[in-house]
Amino acid sequence: MSDEVLKKTPLYDLHISLGGKMVPFAGYEMPVQYPAGILKEHLHTRAEAGLFDVSHMGQAFLSGDTAALERVTPADITGIPEGMQRYGLLLNDAGGIKDDFMTMRLKGEDALYLVVNASMKDSDFAYIAERLKGAATLKPAPDRALLALQGPKAADVLERHATGVSNLTFMQAIRINVAGAPAIVSRTGYTGEDGFEISIEGRDAEKVARALLGEKEVLPIGLGARDSLRLEAGLCLYGHDMDEATDPVEANLVWSLGKRRKEAKDFPGADRITKNLANGPAKKRVGLRPEGRAPAREGSEIVKDGVVVGQVTSGGFGPSLNGPLAMGYVRGDLATPGTKVELMVRGKALAAEVVAMPFVPNQYKRPAKKTGAAT
């Protein structure tokens, strides 16, 4: 253990009073679980609603020539409509993934609002500031807190404290008061469920969190269930399922590349990424379902016909699947769902199959399809 002093979010005292089991994570003391335990917290989020403290994540506002953000990401930034957010990858010059992040264009505002991963925020912010120097200014917002309210009851619950939020659809974002506190609310999350992320001033965090926890549908949820929920949803955890050595094609995140950007090839690492797009990558991120009940954890080797063909990058037990599941990288020619492989666990080969993700169907509230036009 390092003797680094761990930071606390504005909800630290609330976590303690709720019986949160605190662990070090990304330089913060965070609750890994509450007395209900990871299994119940996970299942409750899928059945009702769960409240997560994700204030350790990095929030920032980018002002000036915000289109310059395209210098560091292949996402279509200029094309983000007002009132929407978009997922993007932050790339190094070789096309390797430095992080993933959300960008929001709030109605009537020139600045973009960004959310990046907790473990990467200092390096991300320094990289963006340096690469956009002279064009745009990045202003981190360390005094802001971030809550996530996730699950099928999230919209009903939040509507009671922020009239109108239930009209938002997946990936929409607005400024609105939540329990009387000025907030940025977006309909998104990291669980595969419908839900919201709520950015507020740190000083309002406990008031807002207590108001939401006061609703009968809501339980506090720790990082343990956050991880099992995102894994079932097939979502990547930075530093595990992708890193600077991985490009967006290998990470199976090609959907996050803007169409215009792919045509213009005007992003970092465009040569490598364009080549991988055309020829297929040498390795690719896939979902894996081990047979039986033994989980294969991060680092387990993936074997095909006696040859090591990859490695598990996230693996564990899915409470909603009621079985083991994993994510990992396999040789490009083995990435098709249905491919049989073996996972090495404690010296034994466990039979497993490459499967499509998500493992549990996602429940995003997408806008209703327009009807009427003839085919």
Place this chain on the structure above:
Amino acid sequence: MSELRFTDQHEWVRLDGDEATIGITRYAAESLGDVVFVELPAKGRTVGAGAQAAVVESVKAASEVYAPVGGEVTAANAALEAEPAKVNADPEGEGWFFKVKMSDKAAFGKLMDEAAYKEFVKGL
């Protein structure tokens, strides 16, 4: 009369004659959280005292279980395969892991008794 002993790795051993039943303590079960998988040693296998004999997995992580005493494995608790949650519900009863025919009684005597284990846990 059976005798109960504990290890500093949070296993318990109950001795009946020369047969030792082994499991993990309530403290261990609570620290692990919800148990989702248990891997047990095969009947007939010989385990050495202090050697890794079983694996217990929670949603988050896998932990090794060591044999507090050595001997031949005479039984494994097959009920845990279908219902690993028994380890949380009744760790020192129905949640037992395996039994060994103990080869060295002296090893048992060196383990902590209940009072000593309680003291040990208090200090953690």
